[in-house]
Amino acid sequence: MFWDKKIECMEREEIKELQLVKLQNTVKYAFDKIPYYHKKYSEYEVFPEDIQSLEDIEKLPFTTKDDLRQVYPFGMFAVSTDEIIEIHSSSGTTGKPVISGYTKKDIDNWSEILARGLTEWGVSSNDIVQNTNGYGLFTGGLGIHYGAQKIGATVVPISTGQTRRQIELMNDFESTCLIVTPSYGLYMGEVAKEEGFNLKDFGLNVIGFGSEAWTEEMRKRLEETFGVPAYNIYGLTEMMGPGVGVECSKQNGLHIAEDYYYPEIIDSSSGKHLPEGTHGELVLTNIEREGMPVIRFRTKDITALDYNPCDCGRTFCRMERITGRTDDMIKVKGVAVFPSQIEKALLKISEIEPHYQVIVSRPGNLDEIEVKVETAPELFSDDVRELMNIRNKIADHIKNEVGIKVKVTLVEPKTIPRSTAKAVRVIDKRNLH
């Protein structure tokens, strides 16, 4: 099914033409309206008229998360807050959060993108969409909400948590589409089983999942648990939210909404474009956004793009499932965690930073983080209660920084392996790559 077949099945040449016009407009608009771009482009001596072809985008400097953070809160807005009707924010776990602002038109566009995605999965106005993504500043909740309303589906805005109630309502309402993070979906499956329900007897037709690293094996388990196909959605707050890429029924990559986003794949160290089909860092540009166009944003997500037309009939290029990150960021329970946050928390306990290692695992279906901390003399006490206190204090500080609960284990000095180059701070045992 198509939401807007004319757009979604455009010829490659048409897409390119459209993208070039939109890119040129965006660069000019950003240069004129946003001091950040005006200053930066002037420094780089690159101006809107230098964009004569899509390839010319390489002349423009990148925008990083740090750049966005430095203009916190509203410095990236191209319009005054009069015209901004909604604000979202990243979790802000690594310092100041990144703010994303939307005009009325942006919200319409965002709804449009997600309407396409949901339609790709066969969701229509007849459907009941149970959205377990968190509502609030997180884009995952409201983004899906708008898209589902756009197609006229019935939204159940239940948000995350209350798992037993989720299952009860899913059964009572006969929800047909479920939106989850993969780990939460699997958790729901476990709880339903405990409660004696067979999820396959429910009225569900499809699952949409995102905001977390996943594997084909996890997708299979999700599909087996609920007895329906599961499709991935990709997006990030900086670029608007979910919907940058959405999988179609072929489950062979996520179609990027190329009339709203211009994707590039670069070598993350040289910053240069990589040949088509090569794995590298995804760089995204909002080519149609009023409130806050972000140009050449380095996502730090690693993927590859496939420009061959898809069997589903869509011509928009497909990105592969994200297979890694160019930084040490780990996504656990949908939350981005950086080793620097763990360091910050440890420095609150002791002036000398203890050696540590983060181990992420998924013993059942839910992620767990264990932080091993070497018991340096500054941390050691002859009193067991005191040691337990220190351990709990470390766990509390990390929870404050990161936002999720971690298990802290005190280990003996010099038992965490050291490497001569970059220390291996994070061991991800979830096998996501």
Place this chain on the structure above:
Amino acid sequence: MEKVKQLSIFLTNQKGKLYNVLNILKENNINIRALSLTDTSEFGILRLIVDCPDKGKELLEKNNYTIKISSAIAVELSDTPGGLSSVLKILNDNNINLDYIYAFTHEYSDKAILFLSTHDLDLLITVLKENSIEIVPSDEIYNL
């Protein structure tokens, strides 16, 4: 000196950990007078009274162990039924809460030696003295 130097060593609760420490002491000819091991499911604190605590600390630190020298009070009591409870009654009556306690007997007499530790060691010493409980000086412990 009433306070006996004690080595408190951090150990994770894993096979072979205790042996490694004891082996280092053995190889360097350090003799253990008394020992106690407190454990949780993840880690433990090994407390040792040895003949030369400073040397022991240095050695173990060189081998990457985290160690603190802490103090305990040694008292001597008769190695007969009721010996220990009589001491504890006195502490109880004086509102002293012990953090930990361990005991050993030695071959030279029929006395037992008890190591006591609490938050306020000086108060403990005063109470013990007031109640005429014999405190064994640290030198004597090291040279037993």
